[in-house]
Amino acid sequence: MVKCKYITPKHRAYAATARVNKIALPRALFMAAKYRARKPIPTLPPAWICAPMKEDALSFHPPGSKPYPMLPPVPLVPPEQWRSLYSFSLKRPPIPDIDQKRIAYTQPEYEGLPPAHIRDAWVFMNYRPLGLYDRIFVDPPKTRLPNWYNVIIKDLGLASCPTHVFGVYNYAPAAELGDPVQRQARRGLKFRRVVALFPTHAAIWAAHCAKLPAIAPAPRDLPVQLLSPAMVARPTRSAIRMPVVPVPVPYPPRFFALVMFVTTYSTGLFIGHLLPCEHIHYVLHEGAVEGDANCEKLVGDLAHNYGMRELCCLARGVYGTYHNMCVLGMVDDRIWEALHLAWKILLKAMETVDERVRQEAQA
Numbered sequence: 001m002v003k004c005k006y007i008t009p010k011h012r013a014y015a016a017t018a019r020v021n022k023i024a025l026p027r028a029l030f031m032a033a034k035y036r037a038r039k040p041i042p043t044l045p046p047a048w049i050c051a052p053m054k055e056d057a058l059s060f061h062p063p064g065s066k067p068y069p070m071l072p073p074v075p076l077v078p079p080e081q082w083r084s085l086y087s088f089s090l091k092r093p094p095i096p097d098i099d100q101k102r103i104a105y106t107q108p109e110y111e112g113l114p115p116a117h118i119r120d121a122w123v124f125m126n127y128r129p130l131g132l133y134d135r136i137f138v139d140p141p142k143t144r145l146p147n148w149y150n151v152i153i154k155d156l157g158l159a160s161c162p163t164h165v166f167g168v169y170n171y172a173p174a175a176e177l178g179d180p181v182q183r184q185a186r187r188g189l190k191f192r193r194v195v196a197l198f199p200t201h202a203a204i205w206a207a208h209c210a211k212l213p214a215i216a217p218a219p220r221d222l223p224v225q226l227l228s229p230a231m232v233a234r235p236t237r238s239a240i241r242m243p244v245v246p247v248p249v250p251y252p253p254r255f256f257a258l259v260m261f262v263t264t265y266s267t268g269l270f271i272g273h274l275l276p277c278e279h280i281h282y283v284l285h286e287g288a289v290e291g292d293a294n295c296e297k298l299v300g301d302l303a304h305n306y307g308m309r310e311l312c313c314l315a316r317g318v319y320g321t322y323h324n325m326c327v328l329g330m331v332d333d334r335i336w337e338a339l340h341l342a343w344k345i346l347l348k349a350m351e352t353v354d355e356r357v358r359q360e361a362q363a
Contacts, residue, residue: 068132068196068252068253068254068256069253070273070276071276071310071313071314071317072253072313072314072316072317072320073313074313074316075309075312075313075315075316076312076313076315076316076319077312077315078312079307079308079309079312082308082311082312082350082354085312085315085347085350086347088319090319090322090339090340090343092336093326095210095211095329095330095331096210096211096329097210097331098115098206098207098208098210098331099210100112100113100114100115102206102212102214102215103115103118103203103206103207105214105215105216105217106202106203106206106214106215106216106217107202107203107206107217108217110203110207115207115208115331118203118204118207119204119207119208119265119332120265122204122207122263122265123264123265127201127263129259129260129263129264130162130198130199130200130259130263131198131256131259132196132197132198132256133151133165133197133198133199134149134197135194135195135196135197136167136194136195136197137192137193137194137195138169138192138193138195145167145195145244145246146244147243147244148241148242148243148244149165149197149241149242149244150239150240150241151165151199151239151240151241151242152237152238152239153199153237153238153239153240154237154238161222161240162199162200162201162242163200163201163202163203163217163218163222163242164199164200164201164202164215164218164242164243164244164245165197165198165199165200165242165243165244165245166197166198166199166200166202166205166244166245166247167195167196167197167244167245167246167247168195168196168197168198168247168248168249168252168255169193169194169195169196169246169247169248169249169252170193170194170248170249170250170251170252171248171250194252196252196255197244198255198256198259199242200259200262200263202215202218202245204262204263205262208262208328208330208331208332209328209329209330209331210329210330210331211327211328211329212247212328212329215245216243218242218243219243222240222241222242224238224239224240224241248327249323249324249327249328250320250323250324250327251316251317251319251320251321251323251324253317253320254273254274254317254320254321254324255324256273257270257273257274257317257321258270258321258324258325258328258330258335260273261335261338265334267334267335267337267338267341270335270338270339270342271298271338271341271342271345274314274317274318274321274339274342275298275302275314275318275342275345275346277298277301277302277305295341295344295345295348298345298349299345299348299349299352300352302314302345302346302349303349303352303353303356306349306353307353308350308353308354308357311346311349311350311353312350314346315346318339318342318343318346321339322339325339
């Protein structure tokens with residue numbers, strides 16, 4: 001008897017007589033293929049899906065979605081060639097000014113406000129920064145993202161409800177843009193593109209990024225459906241359908257570092273996501289990362305906890321963030337100063353590790 005998960009009991013009866021009737025087996029397989037063709041192919045979660053929630057405003061990481069690791073798996077350069085990082089230029093490219101009309105188009109209430117005032121005032125709104133919500137996959141040759149996505153949110157996050165969902169993904173490989181033969185070979189499922197979803201406010205990004213395309217405003221009344229009412233041990237959970245904005249960047253794993261700066265305006269949190277270490281919490285408590293004492297703490301902590309290969313992996317994250325900032329057109333001076341400071345701290349940590357390895361070899 002032929003086993004196939006798409007064959008119904010009726011079709012299995014046809015397959016059971018295959019030994020005596022050679023026509024029954026092809027008929028059973030034909031019916032199974034017909035039955036399989038009628039099954040819908042799941043691409044996105046169904047509308048108003050209810051997923052297990054954590055104790056936060058959003059379901060940051062639904063089942064099947066994992067955050068990006070803080071340490072990139074591949075180093076920027078081989079560890080023995082770490083001195084070549086001195087030649088890597090993180091110079092700020094020419095960036096145009098923010099177009100105030102784009103901000104007013106995304107958020108009509110901000111019409112007439114200077115972009116600098118919007119960036120400064122956003123910190124005092126006590127907005128809760130949201131992280132990676134979910135990941136979806138775009139299979140070649142499909143390139144379009146869904147226009148809407150359902151975000152499950154608790155009542156804790158309804159006060160600062162996001163307006164859009166940023167679909168962050170990497171650029172297409174060079175082979176897809178060049179040779180037609182190579183592009184045709186990349187139409188398999190293993191070349192599918194991963195899209196990370198970040199619920200956020202589009203207006204504040206329009207005030208920070210000069211090269212971000214104009215984003216259409218969200219509808220006044222976003223479709224909301226109550227999933228579970230408030231109880232003693234469980235708050236209210238609702239599903240909100242938000243428009244999806246495609247955001248291609250060179251290095252998506254470090255996009256969340258920009259999210260933290262845009263929503264909190266804190267250079268300490270920005271550096272903390274680029275260079276994760278123990279003393280960053282104490283440095284943030286003191287209120288500033290700048291200063292010889294604070295920088296020496298971070299350099300010593302990085303040199304103590306990481307080897308040369310891990311530091312080269314962190315260099316990939318810092319360098320990828322630099323390319324993300326160039327593509328988006330980040331205009332704020334503070335984030336560029338924080339990026340250069342993180343690169344300086346990283347190179348000093350590499351010098352410390354290299355000196356330690358040399359002394360151990362001599363001993």
